[in-house]
Amino acid sequence: MEYKMNTKMNISLPKYEQYKDSGVEWLGEIPEEWQTTKVKNVFTLIIDPAPKNNAFELLSVYTDIGVKPRRELEERGNKASTTDGYWFVKKGDIVVNKLLAWMGAIGVSNYDGVTSPAYDILRAKIKIESNFFHYLFRNDACISELKRHSRGIMDMRLRLYFDKFGDIIIPFPKYEEQLNIVSFLDRKTAIIDQAIGINEKQIELLKERRQILIHKAVTRGLNPDVKMKDSRVEWIGEIPEGWEVKKLRYLANCFPSNVDKHSKVNEKEVRLCNYTDVYKNDFITDDMDLMVATASDEQINKFTLKKGDIVITKDSETASDIAVPTYIKENLTNVICGYHLAIIKTYQINYSKYLFQALKTKLFNTQFEICSNGITRVGLGNSDLRNGYFLLPSPQEQIEIAEFIEKGTAKIATAISLKEQEIEKLKEYKATLINSAVTGKIKVCEPIN
Template sequence: MTTQLKSYPEYKPSGIKWLDNVPAHWDVRRLKRVASLNPSKTESRLFLTADTPVTFLPMERVGTDGKIDEEVVPASSVWNGFTYFRRSDVLVAKITPCFENGKGACLESLSTEVGFGSTEFHVLRAGASILAQFLYRLTTLAEFRHSGADEMIGAAGQQRVPQAFVANYPLALPPLAEQTAIVRYLDHTDRRIRRYVSSREQLIELLEEYRQAVIHHAVTHGLDSDVRLKPSGVEWLGDVPAHWGVAAVKRHYSIQLGKMLQNGPNVPTDIAVPYLKAQHVQWFSVRTTDAPTMWASPHEIEQFGIRAGDLLVCEGGEGGRCSLVEEVPPGYIIQNALHRVRSFGTNRNDYLQYVMSSISKTGWFDAINNKATIAHFTAEKFGSLMIPIPPLPEQTAIVAYLDKATAAIDAAIDRARREIELLGEYRTRLIADVVTGKVDVREAVADLPQ
């Protein structure tokens, strides 16, 4: 779309390195010259009473996409200890990482005249020479976010963008009529992008549902559509092929819970070794690049060690989440937030991985892990889990079929996610080019539907 937009006929130096040249008829101003910052709530005493409905916006109710989730409360409940704002003000999060992530909003459609929110917001009020929506677009620029992050002050983890940075931020200011055109063009483009992104997200959801249906059917009914079925006697499983067995996991697999964290050597022969914990294991994926270390004896390294082909299953967190280990550097062990699973020799770990994935979507893990408290998928619960056991040749055929089928589905999901990612990059670049005057949208706006 930007390739169809023309540059302005004439430019002038802005005097600002990152801004470079700007349209010749635009002004270059500091933000404090066109907007007021953090207005005092004392102005509201003239019309606000204790019972007046006001909007309340804690940080979690303001998105990174400009959207807000309003809660209306009496003014008396939020008068003290919160940041004051009014309809058409612009909010900008000032604390890390909310600032860098882009939390903020233009409040033109606020349902109440007045609102209060987190003290971690800067409030910008547009003056006569700038539109609130144009001002908000300026605060979404990557340059604004990167420069603000560089100017943060305070202790690590509690750093904030100072008001002085926002006040002195330079901007290129077009005439009001042109700001109106820019806002209209970007709003129109945003709607088109969001509609397409929504369609891609719906496609991803459908593909993920289809993927799980393919897995579930294969591990519960096999690949022969004409096979005779029998009741399994297992609630989550239903009917299975008549020639399959149904047994507890512990009858066919060994389960080894990992080692409790040891922060130092207990004896001189202990060794510091890398270990994996629950966060390193996602569905069908094991991450080894950021493994921390703990101390263990040579015997424990052997006892809790992992090798290619092992199945790692989460004991805590999302109990039951698992992945096959395809490759791992030597010397790694597992912490006690993970189980290591190995077949006794007559079954496949990769088949069990697909079975576990199927069970997870039935809600059965949530039921047995007691998520009302701290979820734990203990070795006892895991070992007692009833699963379908096809003959080994059928397990091999099922795994081969599912590897191929899920690879095709995963590729389609990855393509859709990449499209969403590229659209996000395009949107960011477009906003920057438009609000800094690199492209002229005035003719394009004239062609937009009313």
């Protein structure tokens, strides 16, 4: 008997000879020789306070990568001034973030260290391969079960306490089979992760190529033999003869939006283009699923988005996310600009596509990053936006440059999209493989060709 996975990797794996009903809905059938048991029969909740003035490794559990030393991933983040009163963690313990277990923040620790009392530490009561349970607890089917047993009135307030977690029924193969499954998954997931990493690097290279293409076009034009002149702006350097350096206020009307997410009975219903819509998309189109809100007549008149408008992020958590642009590619139905954003309406229509491309370059975007200020959240003032410098070719050159960039970046965008699709397929395959192995849908205790 074989279990076939419909993936590009086209791997066929054997199944067990006989199965039985586990009696557990999320598990379904399991191999005849496997057992089921409750989590509390395998693990005990440990409360082991670390000694004062200790120098143990501070550990955290993350949804995407499991348990890791915090210093490796949060050098710029908040650091505990002391770890007195933290829980001691031994290598092989399962660490559970009670608040985020339903999102996958659970995993085995490969380190001795300490962790926040907000986490639960589970230690094996019997002989097990801890990494088997790492794979089990982090697979999608089990995470859904963790969520079902969590308490709270809404997702962001869910808590998974051990009295509930301990009652969850899980598959329990023999120890030797746990070892085989872990060995198999370690080997296979390493291959998949390597393939994902290669695709991610290729995407970064494609993005760099796109940035170089745009930068060269908006700073030197399309004529490789053009004569250059001093721009008289140090950070811009030389520019083509015939081009001008202009402040944005001479090219466009710029103003921030004050329309927040709300619904009021005395206002008109609108579709709201929000921060995430701008940050995640190069273009805003009418078929997008935008938030429904309300706005006053005055706000509708001022902030309605029209074809050719540019919208940028003006507030963000980090300065590097300031002045990220999107372009209004077509006429929209009842769409207005939301809060934390600014609208740029060019005085001449041929400016807009060219200016949008210029805003996507690091050279011009960095000036706004530098001007932004704030502590927990940074913002770009409208005066700083209006006084930003840009290069202005002739109207005809602007059109030609915008068309050249649009055509060139479209090819790159297609290549990036294909790579992203490949990554999603690999991630889906990895999740299916793990789930199938830890629930006994495939047999991995024999060598796989």
